[in-house]
Amino acid sequence: MASPIASSSSHTLDDEYIDHLLILYASETGASQDTAERVGREVRRRGRRCVVQSMDRYDVMELPHVPLVVFITSTHGRGDPPPTMLPLWTALLRKSLPPDILEGVNFALFGLGDSSYERFAYAGKLLHRRLVALGAEPVLEATYGDERAPDGMEQAFVPWLESLMEGVIPHLLPVPKHANTERTDLSEPIYRMSLLDDETDPTQLARLSLDEEGRPKRNGGSNGDKEGVEGSIAPVRVEDATRGQAHEVLKPDDWVWATLQRKERVTAEGWWQDVRELELELEGSTEAEYLPASIANLQPAMSTEEVDAFLAGQALVDIADRPVSIRSALPDQPMPSHLPPSGHTTTLRRLLTNHLDLRASPRKSFFEWLRRLSGDEREQERLDEFISDPDEIHTYATRPSRSIVETLADFREVRIPLSHILEILPPLRRRQFSIASSSSAHPGRAQLLIAMVEYKTNLKIPRRGLCSSWLQDLPVGARIPIKISAPTLHLPTDPSTPVILVGPGTGVAPMRAFLEERVRQGAASNTTLYFGCRSLSADQYFAAEWEQYRNLGASVRVAASREGAEKVYVQDLIREDKEKICDWIVKSGGHVYICGSSNAMPKSVREALAWCISTEGAGTLDSEEAVAYVEQMFEQGRGGEESW
Ligand SMILES: Cc1cc2nc3c(=O)[nH]c(=O)nc-3n(C[C@H](O)[C@H](O)[C@H](O)COP(=O)(O)OP(=O)(O)OC[C@H]3O[C@@H](n4cnc5c(N)ncnc54)[C@H](O)[C@@H]3O)c2cc1C
Ligand SMILES: Cc1cc2nc3c(=O)[nH]c(=O)nc-3n(C[C@H](O)[C@H](O)[C@H](O)COP(=O)(O)O)c2cc1C
Known part of the structure; x- marks a missing residue:
């Protein structure tokens, strides 16, 4: 258990x-x-007040005035903070900050990570160190949960949570006067969903509220309890509120509209993997110009079949298309970014289609909700097993990628109350894809290279990735919102600096954008691309372009792993080119970029680079020095890695 740290704080x-x-x-x-x-x-549940907020939605200027904060962050990339930590992180790193700016801020931190990555929970560790350096005071030992631990994240999280609840909260956070500390099965809703028309069937309206035991009312009773129905929001006409398609999405201010102009399969018919090249036409002049290796964020939608299955299983079909208004029900608690803003009028069907994820595999918290909601003894027993044993959740849900809709079909007695639906169902996450084009070569357009996620688990049921299957079904001509994020990889400003690009599979996407940019800069002759595929004829993306780039002086080498008697990978070609690699990296200060799947590839490529510059290859460094050199090269910004 994380020990509470004796506090010298004045709070x-x-x-x-x-x-x-x-x-x-x-x-x-x-x-x-x-x-x-x-x-x-x-x-x-302990009667205290709290605000839960994504770091990117938080006004960092407020932080020095907050007496008690809990930070929770994962780590991504190669020990990088998740993108939503970046605004806060960048602000905290500012050199001009007084060293005691966070004096008086008490905090606890839980970092999520996976110890199979080299930099375990690194973002959490860095954040903790920086908060302390700025004078904030930890009230608990920082704790890092490991996905690889025998009991997964829970192993570290449960004792940490207990320490927070028993050792910190009672001492630092008073129970507000008049707080309701009585424990009911379901807590008060955080977000309120209110039906806005008055034609509502009372039995459905009752699902907006809870009975005395905190369970959703199953039979509404004759008075049609209207708790949860807003008095303050003017009713809107049904036809206004429900107009439009279920897939019609809200476009946040910093997103732009794009039209799907082209969608082509780029792997051979019958090949094991379906990879598509998509071309989007961007609206708006600012977004139409993006830096090479920028990232496209797409917001997928749930399939009609899954939404219908959920609505039917939960007996919500009748109200699915009625206008509802949603808002935060707790003071100071903003709406999370995946939901429409407070006061927005929508329908349940649209919320399920565009904002909530019914295909996600349920996490422990979902089973905890089901346990509170099910009145059936057998279901309760099964749910207790899930809650007490992470292996049970792994076997039932995670391993077979069982979805929320499928899980609910197994727990038929559960009726999710409308009052809690927005809390219980997980957010429909946007997905990220590297832009495969440079905007100078394709003005106003963004090309993407997307592998359709299709696999079978131990249940032998075919599974499809949410965003890739949505894109697969999206018709050419469709208008969708897209957010273009700044790249994490940057070409050297001086085009005479040699550049080595390594991008097997769809990892070639940002490398192709870099290559286009280098050609435009007249730097083709000191640019080398290592691309990896299985077959020259079946999955060699952009094959026709490679020849053109070669003709312009670039080196494009393709490792087709299944073509010859022996398997050849990008790292093997790098070793073959040891003289050039050594020369470009050590003598000419070249940059190296690696992109693709986060399995063994990036590590093998780094090892190959280190080998090339060591005495075993074509260099003068011993093997330890060579490994350190490569490591340092990336740390100094001479290149970078993007893996997923
Ligand atoms: C910065 C960045 C850039 C990216 N660029 C690209 C790109 O250019 N092209 C590209 O194709 N992808 C790219 N990706 C990866 C892409 O975002 C993910 O593959 C994404 O999950 C696909 O979304 P989806 O909704 O189709 O799949 P999801 O619904 O998110 O499903 C993916 C999940 O399915 C599960 N899964 C997948 N295969 C299996 C299997 N065989 N067995 C068991 N479970 C499995 C895993 O849990 C996996 O996390 C990028 C990712 C990042 C972070
Ligand atoms: C592409 C990718 C890269 C990751 N990189 C790291 C890493 O460098 N270090 C680490 O400890 N965990 C890493 N993780 C594991 C995540 O931190 C872990 O899965 C976490 O639970 C994700 O939390 P989130 O869903 O809140 O982002 C990585 C996960 C992915 C998918």
């Missing part, structure tokens, strides 16, 4: 102004958000 129960706990999370695939929401629920 105590007497400090009237510690009225709530701030919980800030940075999440990429949803685990940290889920963890933060779990902490929030525990705090609220």
Whole structure:
């Protein structure tokens, strides 16, 4: 258990102004958000107030004035903070900050990570160190949960949460006067969903509220309890509120509209993997110009079949298309970024289609909700097993990629109350794809190279990635919102600097954009690309272009692993070119970029680079020095790695 750290802080129960706990999370695939929401629920169950917020939505200028904060973050890339931590992180790194700017801020930190990565929970560790350096005071030992631990993340999280709840919260966070500390099965809803028309079937309206035991009311009763229905929001006409398609999405201000102009399969018919090249026409002059290796964020939609299955299973079909208004029900708690803004009018079907993920594999917190909601003894027993044993969840849900819709079909007694639906169902996450084109070569357009995620698990049921299957079904001509994020990889400003690009599979996407840019800069002759595929004829993307680039002076080498008697990978070609690699890296200060799947490839490429510059290859460094050189080269920004 993480020990509470004896606090020299001046904040105590007497400090009237510690009225709530701030919980800030940075999440990429949803685990940290889920963890933060779990902490929030525990705090609220104890009658305390808290605000749970994504770091990128938080005004960092406020941080020095916050007496008690919990930070929860995962680590991505190669020990990088998730993108949503970056605004806060960049602000905290500012050299001009006074060294005691966070004096008076008490904090606890839980980092999520996976110890199979070289830099385990690195973002959490860096954040902890920086907070302390700026004068913030840890009230608990920083704790890092490991996905690879025998009990997964829970192994570290459960004792940490206990320490927070027992050792910190009672001492630093008073129970507000008049707080309801009675424990019910379901906590008060955080977000309120209100039906706006008055034609509502009372039995459905009752699902907006809870019975005395905190369960959703199954039979509405004759009075049609309208708790949860807003009095303050003017009713809107049904036809206004429900107009449009379910897949019609809200476009946040910093996103732009794009039209799908082209979608082509670029692997051979019958090949094991379906990879598509997509071309999007971007609206708006600013976004139409993007830096090479920028990242496209796409917001997928749930399939009609899954939404219908959920609505039917939950007996919600009747109200699916009625207008609802949503808003935050707790003071200070903003709506999370995956939901429409407070006061927005929408329908349940649209929320399920565009904002909530029904295909995600349920996490522990979902089973905890089901346990509170099920009145069936057998279901309760099964759910207790899930909650007490992470292996059970792994076997039932994670390993076979069982979805939320499928899980609900197994727990038929559960009816999710509308009042809690926005809390219980996980967010529909945007997905990221590297842009494969440079905007100077394709003005106003962004090309993407996307592998359709298709696989079978031990249940032998075919599974499809949410975003890739949505794109697969998206018709040419469709208008979708897209956000273009700044790249994490940057070409050297001086085109005479040699550049080595390594991009097997779809990892070639940003490398192709770099190559286009280098050709435009007249730097083709000191640019080398190592591309990897299995077959020259079946999955060699952009094959026709490679020849053109060669003719312009670039070196493009293709490792087709299944073509010859022996398997050849990009790292093998790099070793073959040891003289050039050594010369470009050591003598000419060249940059190296590696992109693709985060399995063994990036490590093998680094090893090959180190080998080339060591005495075993064509260099003068001993093997340890060579490894350190490569490491340092990346740390100094001479290239970079993007893996997923
Ligand atoms: C910065 C960045 C750039 C990227 N660029 C590209 C790109 O250019 N092209 C590209 O194709 N991808 C790219 N990706 C990866 C892409 O974002 C992910 O593959 C994404 O998950 C696909 O979304 P999806 O909704 O189709 O799949 P999801 O619904 O998210 O499904 C993916 C999940 O399915 C599961 N899964 C997949 N295969 C199996 C299997 N065989 N067995 C068991 N479970 C499995 C895993 O849990 C995996 O996380 C990039 C990722 C990042 C972070
Ligand atoms: C592409 C990718 C890169 C990752 N890199 C690291 C890493 O460098 N270090 C680490 O400890 N964990 C790493 N992880 C593991 C995540 O931190 C872990 O899965 C976490 O639970 C994700 O939380 P999130 O869903 O809130 O983002 C990586 C995961 C992915 C998918």
